[in-house]
Amino acid sequence: MRMRPTLSWIPTGEAPPGTTDLEPVFSALSTGGVLVLSGAGISTESGIPDYRGEGGSLRRHTPMTYQDFTASVQARRRYWARSHLGWRTFGRARPNDGHRAVAAFGRHGLLSGVITQNVDGLHQAVGSDGVVELHGSLARVVCLSCGTCLPRRELAGRLEEANPGFEPVAAAVNPDGDADLTDEQVGDFHVVDCGVCGGVLKPDVVFFGESVPPARVERCRALVREATSLLVLGSSLTVMSGLRFVRQAADAGQPVLIVNRDPTRGDRHALTRVALPLGPALTAVADRLGIPLDEAAP
Missing domain, CATH: 3.30.1600 (SIR2/SIRT2 'Small Domain')
Incomplete structure (x- = not known):
């Protein structure tokens, strides 16, 4: 059984300010057992726009x-x-460095799973296994x-x-x-x-106004329970379909880390929000971990 990351975190209910410090993300991945929850922001560098960011x-x-x-x-x-x-x-559209980094982390056994709110299939295209497509494909x-x-x-x-x-x-x-x-x-x-x-x-x-199938929600909840921490990548967490997993992790005392340039609805549940572009940020973490991204190229 993996130990929880030794991150200094006492939930306060207050949203952390945006930072450029990737140390908490590096620390969580070094421990392993990280569950990734990705949103539209991870695919913007592939030419697919997001909903709510600048120019969304x-x-x-x-x-x-x-x-x-x-x-x-x-x-x-x-x-x-x-x-x-x-x-x-x-x-x-082709996977970018953010997708490649997630796939590389998975190959090195640092992830417990990947949940994506995206419908573009880019995680799978670069080799991530067992991706749960929360909103379908x-x-x-x-x-x-x-x-x-x-x-x-x-x-x-x-x-x-x-x-x-x-x-x-x-x-x-x-x-x-x-x-x-x-x-x-x-x-x-x-x-x-x-x-x-x-x-x-x-x-x-899953269209707007439609519910995520209950069995899929429960599968995601099980992944949250099994993880040591939750890493949110490129999601504003505006809709409840993703936010509920952030709340679940926080309620269980699991560190929640967010990499998103803009503030999110889940910030007050998080240990940190790194306000950096995803591709360069995850590439920097992979470099520090000694994990090359070219091995995950499609």
């Missing part, structure tokens, strides 16, 4: 809700047109009627066939893979149905 997409973009998607044919047309275009950008599509699951690339091919010449220029692409298009650009985009039962197809992701 929520300043100009309202994500699709589950209620709108299931209730409206026009909402589904708009979503799939925008997501079909956005998927091309996600397909070109854009790489899969599920039928809401019969439950059939298919690869996104298969659906992309069907959408290409159904919409030849669909090549609008998006103003931006958002963290959920939804490209910014006007109604005129969406036009009469043709949505395809489930090839098995004719039902409605939905990306296998």
